[in-house]
Amino acid sequence: MPTITFQYGDQSFPVQAEAGESVMMAAARHRVPGIDADCGGGCSCATCHVYAPEEAALPEPSDMEKDMLDFADALTDASRLSCQITVTRWTASLT
Numbered sequence: 001m002p003t004i005t006f007q008y009g010d011q012s013f014p015v016q017a018e019a020g021e022s023v024m025m026a027a028a029r030h031r032v033p034g035i036d037a038d039c040g041g042g043c044s045c046a047t048c049h050v051y052a053p054e055e056a057a058l059p060e061p062s063d064m065e066k067d068m069l070d071f072a073d074a075l076t077d078a079s080r081l082s083c084q085i086t087v088t089r090w091t092a093s094l095t
């Protein structure tokens, strides 16, 4: 089972995720702070914004995700919407 380590401020939250679920769902199931996911994963709120490390080697975001990321605060090149990332067998750190 993949482990995703979320970092929020100076705290780390390692969570067990199910392959096939979204990173947002794994965070929500473990009540990770900072991931509100107001739209429930519909790619229409940007409140599931995370920073994905380059070593996660994620697929490129879709055009829909890119458009919604414009509404996220503190956007960087590492910004992603966690509801649009499907958990695979990798282990990652997300902030």
Ligand code: FES
Residues within 6 Å of the ligand: 024, 036, 037, 038, 039, 040, 041, 042, 043, 044, 045, 046, 047, 048, 068, 081, 082, 083, 084
């Ligand atoms: S949960 Fe709303 S955009 Fe990801």
